[in-house]
Amino acid sequence: xxxxxxxxxxxxxxxxxxxxxxxxxxxxxxxxxxxxxxxxxxxxxxxxxxxxxxxxxxxxxxxxxxxxxxxxxxxxxxxxxxxxxxxxxxxxxxxxxxxxxxxxxxxxxxxxxxxxxxxxxxxxxxxxxxxxxxxxxxxxxxxxxxxxxxxxxxxxxxxxxxxxxxxxxxxxxxxxxxxxxxxxxxxxxxxxxxxxxxxxxxxxxxxxxxxxxxxxxxxxxxxxxxxxxxxxxxxxxxxxxxxxxxxxxxxxxxxxxxxxxxxxxxxxxxxxxxxxxxxxxxxxxxxxxxxxxxxxxxxxxxxxxxxxxxxxxxxxxxxxxxxxxxxxxxxxxxxxxxxxxxxxxxxxxxxxxxxxxxxxxxxxxxxxxxxxxxxxxxxxxxxxxxxxxxxxxxxxxxxxxxxxxxxxxxxxxxxxxxxxxxxxxxxxxxxxxxxxxxxxxxxxxxxxxxxxxxxxxxxxxxxxxxxxxxxxxxxxxxxxxxxxxxxxxxxxxxxxxxxxxxxxxxxxxxxxxxxxxxxxxxxxxxxxx
Amino acid sequence: xxxxxxxxxxxxxxxxxxxxxxxxxxxxxxxxxxxxxxxxxxxxxxxxxxxxxxxxxxxxxxxxxxxxxxxxxxxxxxxxxxxxxxxxxxxxxxxxxxxxxxxxxxxxxxxxxxxxxxxxxxxxxxxxxxxxxxxxxxxxxxxxxxxxxxxxxxxxxxxxxxxxxxxxxxxxxxxxxxxxxxxxxxxxxxxxxxxxxxxxxxxxxxxxxxxxxxxxxxxxxxxxxxxxxxxxxxxxxxxxxxxxxxxxxxxxxxxxxxxxxxxxxxxxxxxxxxxxxxxxxxxxxxxxxxxxxxxxxxxxxxxxxxxxxxxxxxxxxxxxxxxxxxxxxxxxxxxxxxxxxxxxxxxxxxxxxxxxxxxxxxxxxxxxxxxxxxxxxxxxxxxxxxxxxxxxxxxxxxxxxxxxxxxxxxxxxxxxxxxxxxxxxxxxxxxx
Numbered sequence: 009x010x011x012x013x014x015x016x017x018x019x020x021x022x023x024x025x026x027x028x029x030x031x032x033x034x035x036x037x038x039x040x041x042x043x044x045x046x047x048x049x050x051x052x053x054x055x056x057x058x059x060x061x062x063x064x065x066x067x068x069x070x071x072x073x074x075x076x077x078x079x080x081x082x083x084x085x086x087x088x089x090x091x092x093x094x095x096x097x098x099x100x101x102x103x104x105x106x107x108x109x110x111x112x113x114x115x116x117x118x119x120x121x122x123x124x125x126x127x128x129x130x131x132x133x134x135x136x137x138x139x140x141x142x143x144x145x146x147x148x149x150x151x152x153x154x155x156x157x158x159x160x161x162x163x164x165x166x167x168x169x170x171x172x173x174x175x176x177x178x179x180x181x182x183x184x185x186x187x188x189x190x191x192x193x194x195x196x197x198x199x200x201x202x203x204x205x206x207x208x209x210x211x212x213x214x215x216x217x218x219x220x221x222x223x224x225x226x227x228x229x230x231x232x233x234x235x236x237x238x239x240x241x242x243x244x245x246x247x248x249x250x251x252x253x254x255x256x257x258x259x260x261x262x263x264x265x266x267x268x269x270x271x272x273x274x275x276x277x278x279x280x281x282x283x284x285x286x287x288x289x290x291x292x293x294x295x296x297x298x299x300x301x302x303x304x305x306x307x308x309x310x311x312x313x314x315x316x317x318x319x320x321x322x323x324x325x326x327x328x329x330x331x332x333x334x335x336x337x338x339x340x341x342x343x344x345x346x347x348x349x350x351x352x353x354x355x356x357x358x359x360x361x362x363x364x365x366x367x368x369x370x371x372x373x374x375x376x377x378x379x380x381x382x383x384x385x386x387x388x389x390x391x392x393x394x395x396x397x398x399x400x401x402x403x404x405x406x407x408x409x410x411x412x413x414x415x416x417x418x419x420x421x422x423x424x425x426x427x428x429x430x431x432x433x434x435x436x437x438x439x440x441x442x443x444x445x446x447x448x449x450x451x452x453x454x455x456x457x458x459x460x461x462x463x464x465x466x467x468x469x470x471x472x473x474x475x476x477x478x479x480x481x482x483x484x485x486x487x488x489x490x491x492x493x494x495x496x497x498x499x500x501x502x503x504x505x506x507x508x509x510x511x512x513x514x515x516x517x518x519x520x521x522x523x524x525x526x527x528x529x530x531x532x533x534x535x536x537x
Numbered sequence: 538x539x540x541x542x543x544x545x546x547x548x549x550x551x552x553x554x555x556x557x558x559x560x561x562x563x564x565x566x567x568x569x570x571x572x573x574x575x576x577x578x579x580x581x582x583x584x585x586x587x588x589x590x591x592x593x594x595x596x597x598x599x600x601x602x603x604x605x606x607x608x609x610x611x612x613x614x615x616x617x618x619x620x621x622x623x624x625x626x627x628x629x630x631x632x633x634x635x636x637x638x639x640x641x642x643x644x645x646x647x648x649x650x651x652x653x654x655x656x657x658x659x660x661x662x663x664x665x666x667x668x669x670x671x672x673x674x675x676x677x678x679x680x681x682x683x684x685x686x687x688x689x690x691x692x693x694x695x696x697x698x699x700x701x702x703x704x705x706x707x708x709x710x711x712x713x714x715x716x717x718x719x720x721x722x723x724x725x726x727x728x729x730x731x732x733x734x735x736x737x738x739x740x741x742x743x744x745x746x747x748x749x750x751x752x753x754x755x756x757x758x759x760x761x762x763x764x765x766x767x768x769x770x771x772x773x774x775x776x777x778x779x780x781x782x783x784x785x786x787x788x789x790x791x792x793x794x795x796x797x798x799x800x801x802x803x804x805x806x807x808x809x810x811x812x813x814x815x816x817x818x819x820x821x822x823x824x825x826x827x828x829x830x831x832x833x834x835x836x837x838x839x840x841x842x843x844x845x846x847x848x849x850x851x852x853x854x855x856x857x858x859x860x861x862x863x864x865x866x867x868x869x870x871x872x873x874x875x876x877x878x879x880x881x882x883x884x885x886x887x888x889x890x891x892x893x894x895x896x897x898x899x900x901x902x903x904x905x906x907x908x909x910x911x912x913x914x915x916x917x918x919x920x921x922x923x924x925x926x927x928x929x930x931x932x933x934x935x936x937x938x939x940x941x942x943x944x945x946x947x948x949x950x951x952x953x954x955x956x957x958x959x960x961x962x963x964x965x966x967x968x969x
Contacts, residue, residue, distance in 0.1 A: 026703070084734060084735065084866075084867055085867065086866070086867030087588075087867070089586070089587070089588040090586050090587055090588070090701040090702075091586070091587035091701070091702075092587050092588060093587045093588070093589065093590050094587040095587075180867075181948060181951075182948075182950040182951055182952075183948045183949050183950045183951070186950055291589075296598060297598060454946075456918070456920060456921050456922075456946055457860070457920070457921025457922050457925065458834055458837075458860065458921060459834075459860065459862050459871065459921055461577060461579040461580075461833050461862075462548070462577040462579075462580070462596045463577050463579050463580035463583065463594065464577060464580055464583075464589060464593045464594050464595075464596065465580070465583060465588065465589065467593065468588070468589045468593045477596055478596070481596060495948060495949075498948050499948070500588075502864040502869065503862040503863075503864065503869065503871070504862065504869050504871055504918035504919075504946060507918070507946050507947075507948060508948065508949060509949075524857070524860075524921050524922060524925055525834055525838060525856065525857050525858075525860055525921075525925075529855075
């Protein structure tokens with residue numbers, strides 16, 4: 009019975025079907041590339057770093073490209089999920105756990121022990137893996153590599169090669185192809201190349217990935233960051249203004265028109281990695297109701313934490329006197345409270361009915377934040393807010409949320425918990441966009457009358473753990489704050505039941521108890537209940 | 538408290554139970570011999586193909602039933618005592634009911650082929666069939682070839698399943714083109730080619746003569762009726778349609794023919810006993826429908842209806858416009874309204890096929906009134922709601938073809954074919 013997972017430890021033949029020889033060769037090529045990187049990690053001295061770095065990255069590209077072409081181009085266009093639950097890597101089997109452990113270890117070293125990757129401290133030269141990437145870094149920006157440069161390069165390579173694989177996998181589906189090209193572009197250009205070139209033009213500018221918005225980019229309003237922008241002339245000021253405008257103006261407009269997918273599955277780097285390198289793990293997200301409950305508490309807690317942390321951070325470096333700078337502490341706190349109140353009253357006035365009993369939780373959350381902010385204001389001193397150092401809050405956030413949650417767990421646990429753990433349970437940006445998507449957006453997933461057969465492909469392949477089927481089999485549109493609009497549910501549906509759409513706000517949420525196809529009077533009757 | 542017992546935990550029985558629970562606090566018990574919990578039968582294929590685990594085919598989490606106070610009982614009902622209102626189970630247990638809903642579904646047809654009960658011969662319907670398949674055809678070294686007998690929806694799904702594990706498949710179809718008792722010729726032929734493109738050995742106009750056994754009573758080969766050819770195989774799938782699964786009722790005083798006879802209220806001849814879903818047989822087909830409808834959607838609708846009746850709002854089963862869907866390997870199929878394989882009297886078909894040979898539509902209309910009667914669509918998704926509306930409004934065929942873009946349900950950025958369809962339609966009008 010294939011219900012039980014295939015957790016065979018056999019290296020020879022763990023799968024239900026044989027792997028073609030071409031794919032084995034492709035995997036070998038890719039692993040030679042990884043092996044070269046491993047050698048570099050152990051400080052092997054290569055005759056030419058230039059040559060071997062190029063070779064290592066090229067082998068990774070070539071391996072994945074050959075593998076993808078062999079997997080998908082030899083077959084007719086269509087859904088390619090055969091054997092997903094038989095492969096140990098994609099069903100939490102032996103190789104899945106190995107990969108999870110390797111990734112998690114890599115993240116721990118990356119965030120907390122970069123010296124093991126060879127980061128040169130106190131003016132020493134880089135060695136090991138980081139040293140291996142020096143030639144590329146010098147080529148792009150003239151400076152030696154850092155652990156973040158290595159990470160950024162590998163991250164970009166992963167999105168590009170697995171993006172290519174994804175495009176072939178969905179070669180019959182233009183929505184999937186376009187959004188994948190989009191995340192590949194934004195990663196390569198905005199997250200990787202442009203910041204390097206910006207450094208070349210003006211080395212005082214802090215690293216700034218233009219597409220990464222607060223609160224996902226939680227350090228943009230840090231003192232060093234803001235000072236960096238302000239001391240870099242007009243261009244720096246422009247970037248700072250862009251950062252503010254993008255979260256308060258651009259994002260609300262785009263989310264209203266297209267839902268949060270414009271960001272989460274078309275632009276965002278975290279989403280980009282999840283959709284490409286993480287695609288093989290999307291079926292591992294939990295669809296249990298209990299997981300949904302945890303999700304809602306966790307992600308909103310992180311949001312509250314990030315709002316308070318950011319406010320506290322900015323607060324500590326503002327002055328009391330408006331002669332120093334027009335934005336004083338009192339004014340700033342008032343602005344924050346004013347904005348939150350505006351959002352809160354707006355929601356309660358216009359959307360109370362849609363929220364139902366969740367409105368109560370929202371109200372509690374809102375008043376907690378306001379109370380905390382006021383408490384902060386009245387207990388704060390120069391660098392203490394509620395008697396603790398403002399910077400301590402920021403460090404805690406950076407450590408627990410920025411590093412451990414988003415990196416170590418978010419990506420390291422791909423093969424165990426699915427590819428959107430961070431986006432689903434932790435990302436404060438996703439929480440904000442999701443809140444808007446649920447209440448003020450034209451986006452929804454439409455279900456097609458009575459055509460659902462409850463097969464469960466949609467729910468299984470939803471990376472956000474939404475039980476899509478629960479809605480589809482009732483003929484109800486899916487309007488969920490967590491939906492990132494990846495469109496895979498619609499793609500894998502064998503009966504053409506689901507469609508991502510932007511349409512009018514009226515009738516967007518349509519709880520139906522009886523589906524189309526039955527006698528109309530009966531529909532009226534049961535929906536009345 | 539009134540005790541409602543439902544035999545069968547498929548879509549019909551479970552829908553009835555859910556709606557009775559919504560409408561009342563009656564005691565509800567669902568009996569099943571097949572599985573503990575409700576699962577989607579249509580999704581069994583994806584378990585074998587490795588797209589899903591069995592638990593993913595279960596639409597409700599296991600706590601759902603207790604939370605909604607629906608009792609689940611595993612057991613095989615042997616006999617219904619309608620006088621004492623008692624069910625007798627295999628193993629001697631019994632269960633009393635006040636009202637009984639029979640929702641036992643179907644079982645695969647067997648037409649008395651020699652060797653049809655050998656080891657390795659199976660239908661593809663129950664969860665046990667899936668387990669059997671896993672045993673006889675886990676991979677292509679144990680199952681070197683499989684033969685499928687019967688060219689319907691389950692047959693092509695079984696072919697797709699075996700194909701996903703690289704097991705060579707010979708597919709015997711009695712008709713001269715796949716499913717052409719239902720599909721118009723152009724569509725049926727397109728699917729023939731699609732099947733062959735998947736390297737499935739499709740044999741049209743071919744019947745099974747007998748299944749041969751090896752010395753251990755296991756399938757060894759099959760013989761083809763027309764040519765006498767012997768094909769060696771390790772598995773034979775019998776997928777020549779289904780019949781109501783009602784053998785245990787035959788000797789009770791509940792009226793049966795092929796299925797359990799019911800009136801429009803889904804009531805049998807015995808008071809307080811109802812039948813719904815695949816096993817129910819109407820005295821007359823409703824609005825051109827068959828008397829037995831073995832379709833997911835109709836099972837669900839009957840469940841919704843019978844729940845009303847049981848909760849003191851006696852309602853006739855009154856299905857709306859016909860619709861259905863399926864997937865033939867990579868090609869999705871939807872149908873709305875009536876499109877028969879050959880136009881009936883005063884009917885004509887407009888057929889359009891895309892040059893890539895994976896998309897086509899057939900529109901059926903009345904030649905006197907031009908009224909739109911139905912559409913089959915392959916490889917292009919269309920909106921149920923819109924067609925339901927157009928059928929109710931009795932739109933004419935020109936209107937429908939001109940407004941096809943409104944009905945499009947393909948994902949965003951997909952190539953649209955409505956303009957091509959419209960120009961093909963206009964061209965056809967000029968030549969006629």
